[in-house]
Amino acid sequence: MNDMTPPTREERVEKLKGLGCSRKRVEDVRFTHGKGNYVDDIKLPGMLHGDFVRSPYAHARVKSIDASAALALKGVVAVLTAKDLEPLNLHWMPTLAGDKQMVLADGKVLFQGQEVAFVLAEDRYIAADAAELVEVEYEELPVVTDPFKALEPDAVELREDLHGQDSGVHGKRRHHNHIFLWEAGHKEATEQAISSAEVVAEEMVYYHRTHPCPLETCGSVASMDKVNGKLTVYGTFQAPHVVRTVASLLSGIEEHNIRVVSPDIGGGFGNKVGVYPGYVCSIVASIVTGRPVKWVEDRMENLMATAFARDYWMKGRISATKDGRITGLSCHVTADHGAFDACADPTKFPAGFFHIMTGSYDIPVAHVGVDGVYTNKAPGGVAYRCSFRVTEAAYFIERMIEVLAIELGMDAAELRAKNFIRKEQFPYHSALGWEYDSGDYHTAWEKALKAVDYEGLRREQAERVEAFRRGETRKLLGIGLTHFTEIVGAGPVKNCDILGMGMFDSCEIRIHPTGSAIARLGTISQGQGHATTFAQILASEIGLSADSITIEEGDTDTAPYGLGTYGSRSTPVAGAATAMAGRKIRAKAQMIAAYLLEVHDGDLEWDVDRFVVKGAPERFKTMKEIAYAAYNQAIPGVEPGLEAVSYYDPPNMTYPFGAYVCVMEIDVDTGTHEIRQFYALDDCGTRINPMIIEGQVHGGLTEALAIAMGQEIAYDEIGNVKTGTLMDFFLPTAWETPNYTTDFTETPSPHHPIGAKGVGESPNVGGVPAFSNAVHDAFRAFGLRQVHMPHDQWRIWKTAHDLGLHG
Amino acid sequence: MEMKDEVRIAAPRERVYAALNDPEVLKECIPGCEELTKVSDTELEAKVVLKVGPVKARFAGNVTLNPENPPEHFSLQGQGSGGAAGFAKGGADVVLEEDGEETILRYEAKADIGGKLAQLGNRLVQGTANKLAAQFFSNFAEKVGAPQPEHAAQEQA
Numbered sequence: 020m021n022d023m024t025p026p027t028r029e030e031r032v033e034k035l036k037g038l039g040c041s042r043k044r045v046e047d048v049r050f051t052h053g054k055g056n057y058v059d060d061i062k063l064p065g066m067l068h069g070d071f072v073r074s075p076y077a078h079a080r081v082k083s084i085d086a087s088a089a090l091a092l093k094g095v096v097a098v099l100t101a102k103d104l105e106p107l108n109l110h111w112m113p114t115l116a117g118d119k120q121m122v123l124a125d126g127k128v129l130f131q132g133q134e135v136a137f138v139l140a141e142d143r144y145i146a147a148d149a150a151e152l153v154e155v156e157y158e159e160l161p162v163v164t165d166p167f168k169a170l171e172p173d174a175v176e177l178r179e180d181l182h183g184q185d186s187g188v189h190g191k192r193r194h195h196n197h198i199f200l201w202e203a204g205h206k207e208a209t210e211q212a213i214s215s216a217e218v219v220a221e222e223m224v225y226y227h228r229t230h231p232c233p234l235e236t237c238g239s240v241a242s243m244d245k246v247n248g249k250l251t252v253y254g255t256f257q258a259p260h261v262v263r264t265v266a267s268l269l270s271g272i273e274e275h276n277i278r279v280v281s282p283d284i285g286g287g288f289g290n291k292v293g294v295y296p297g298y299v300c301s302i303v304a305s306i307v308t309g310r311p312v313k314w315v316e317d318r319m320e321n322l323m324a325t326a327f328a329r330d331y332w333m334k335g336r337i338s339a340t341k342d343g344r345i346t347g348l349s350c351h352v353t354a355d356h357g358a359f360d361a362c363a364d365p366t367k368f369p370a371g372f373f374h375i376m377t378g379s380y381d382i383p384v385a386h387v388g389v390d391g392v393y394t395n396k397a398p399g400g401v402a403y404r405c406s407f408r409v410t411e412a413a414y415f416i417e418r419m420i421e422v423l424a425i426e427l428g429m430d431a432a433e434l435r436a437k438n439f440i441r442k443e444q445f446p447y448h449s450a451l452g453w454e455y456d457s458g459d460y461h462t463a464w465e466k467a468l469k470a471v472d473y474e475g476l477r478r479e480q481a482e483r484v485e486a487f488r489r490g491e492t493r494k495l496l497g498i499g500l501t502h503f504t505e506i507v508g509a510g511p512v513k514n515c516d517i518l519g520m521g522m523f524d525s526c527e528i529r530i531h532p533t534g535s536a537i538a539r540l541g542t543i544s545q546g547q548g549h550a551t552t553f554a555q556i557l558a559s560e561i562g563l564s565a566d567s568i569t570i571e572e573g574d575t576d577t578a579p580y581g582l583g584t585y586g587s588r589s590t591p592v593a594g595a596a597t598a599m600a601g602r603k604i605r606a607k608a609q610m611i612a613a614y615l616l617e618v619h620d621g622d623l624e625w626d627v628d629r630f631v632v633k634g635a636p637e638r639f640k641t642m643k644e645i646a647y648a649a650y651n652q653a654i655p656g657v658e659p660g661l662e663a664v665s666y667y668d669p670p671n672m673t674y675p676f677g678a679y680v681c682v683m684e685i686d687v688d689t690g691t692h693e694i695r696q697f698y699a700l701d702d703c704g705t706r707i708n709p710m711i712i713e714g715q716v717h718g719g720l721t722e723a724l725a726i727a728m729g730q731e732i733a734y735d736e737i738g739n740v741k742t743g744t745l746m747d748f749f750l751p752t753a754w755e756t757p758n759y760t761t762d763f764t765e766t767p768s769p770h771h772p773i774g775a776k777g778v779g780e781s782p783n784v785g786g787v788p789a790f791s792n793a794v795h796d797a798f799r800a801f802g803l804r805q806v807h808m809p810h811d812q813w814r815i816w817k818t819a820h821d822l823g824l825h826g
Numbered sequence: 827m828e829m830k831d832e833v834r835i836a837a838p839r840e841r842v843y844a845a846l847n848d849p850e851v852l853k854e855c856i857p858g859c860e861e862l863t864k865v866s867d868t869e870l871e872a873k874v875v876l877k878v879g880p881v882k883a884r885f886a887g888n889v890t891l892n893p894e895n896p897p898e899h900f901s902l903q904g905q906g907s908g909g910a911a912g913f914a915k916g917g918a919d920v921v922l923e924e925d926g927e928e929t930i931l932r933y934e935a936k937a938d939i940g941g942k943l944a945q946l947g948n949r950l951v952q953g954t955a956n957k958l959a960a961q962f963f964s965n966f967a968e969k970v971g972a973p974q975p976e977h978a979a980q981e982q983a
Binding site: 072073075076077131150151153154155157319323735737738739740741743744746 | 883907909910911912913938939940941942944945946
């Protein structure tokens, strides 16, 4: 009979839905049914609502705050100012970058939208009305929004609280608006290489200020239970455990009495890594009133006050031999950090991992210096779908390669291939100190160029230029190339920490008697699909179907300590912890199986979902049987139960890479563009769920499209945020989003337990230069070297105009 | 934000100039003006309700007049604060040219706006400012231009 036939090995593998399976996302059932549970869905009995009075000025003294009219409004409970927080020493808070930030304006405001007072009311509408009734008297001060002007000798001093301090946590400050100078590489050797080179290309590459703009804005609900002394905080936290530690250190409440919960998070992209004044104010207000307090910002507040990304002015020089071998690379960055240094980088790296800027190329010497500068702009500097300034670095090198190709009169694809790190050079030690784990760039590159018929495209482009010159067309063709190398999975505890917490991550597994399981991790999904993919990792490790494994994250009372989800670190670090914890389960299961089968441990071998006696395939115990045995009988020398926990400290970062080609049509007269083709080849090592990878690539490319083609946080000279609403801040819809073709190669990480590298950010890191290079490439024949992003319609039109293409 | 325009007013220059310095006339012509008080010959205080898109706020501010070359030319500087809605500050140069019995008024104004007002995007603000300016001058031309004995009587009173 058919149902008596034991399943084949292939059928058993398939049933697990483990590594490599395009398993459907288990999260989507609740999301598509409208049953997600976000911070704003949390409603607690007696809950109050907070709203901020924010500064309309970018730089001003706060002369007085009069809350009497607000307090007179029915339903208003309190209005908090810095004066109220000062006795608790909470009017300022530490940032993740070793600086401090005002929670509420303490004497002055330093950027438009800065939090000045916190209004507490019975409902959200009353709070908003009352915020408008708070009268704040300001005295305007000169505004600096340009980091170069901020460093001029007579520039106004922004941070008076740091007056006279000539050093900060990252070293010497050489000017009152200077934060740090951070350097890597060999300056003299690099200067030597560049000054003696046959060819040098020099360019200023600006990566403009933008914003992650997640669909769900930031918010928190704090609830202080005065009877048992427990504080519970629900919030949009990408790193809930770190938030608990910080909350404990700031409030003095012991850490075991604080529970931090990240419920469903509607997109993070780095925006929800930082600690915001709203979180602090909701917590303080709840401690003071003994009632739950909710704070949820609106879209304008999100765009103008929570963490921005990028704003890097990168002055580069790249040198090469006449035949195109790169001999040196130098970069000086003027980094606009805004009013407070609130970047979320590992402590030792105030410019993040920007020194991955040698990219995919074997460059013998390099040097980078980054000057951090204060301006009258919002604080932040988070990684927007990238690991710690990696996207800035990738954009920089991929632009410099293009500029060098122009200088050499060489094809940009050929120049790249000529300088790639070769397969046999891995593990590769870069000139700026990284050890690249694995890669096969030439294979990926050739596959990509072949897939798009690169030579055919170049022929078409040359014909198009001729036709344009003959006046037969007004459209140009741009071919945007990128070969990026990412650095993700932060990171080894020996050199990566956030506020002193090593950047390990964790997984704790409990196998239930009937052969299902729950695994809890120190990370938190914001749309990445952790509940789907981590169950797959575990399924392949422990031989239980992914469908029988619950993944839980985000509750600090139940999950093991971890550093959270950002910088594509979940799979490289928590994914590794999951595999390692799974292996501990398997090791114990092997002992149990050996006892049950009455053989020695060493006589067993693992086979998909069971331990089999070597040479006797009919004698085996499945994981389900073993799980039951772990709970229902006494096994000599073995504790009951089947649980494991692993804290994983990665030995190295992982280095995903990819080859992207964007083919773009540009209308010279209107400045509009059309993306005819976008080919994205990603190598993220072992592929856990190809469907989720594809989704990540689509999402990341669309955000890259947004950044490259229109999205920015722009300020005018008096410090107004000019892009504070979605009317001006570009978020692509289905209308603007092109079709993508995804592809892959698979070069596993040698040091990761399952060889996975992480993929969530690759498409953003590689996508931005691909789109931007396509715009530049379209105009290369007409003499364009460098224009700044975003390449919106007006700027493209202006580029064409400045090149004299409008006749 | 910059605005530049010229308006023809059917009244002699002296009368136009006098009206531009008359708080009562200005109060009636400025859209949304609730109060306009003369503090001195060259200083005014005003309260104006402004609505730009979704932002509506009461602006309190002051205006200083510089009668450099009456009745041909004068300039003014002003600033106002609308609380949470933002602030505005700026100035204008006004030139009055005689054209028979009529007057051509040319103005060039420059304003900086901040806060929520500015964040709504320059196109909305510029459009609203242009509309308000047009409304002011149409009110003004109507009031000052046509012969209005009742009004003149009121002024006398």
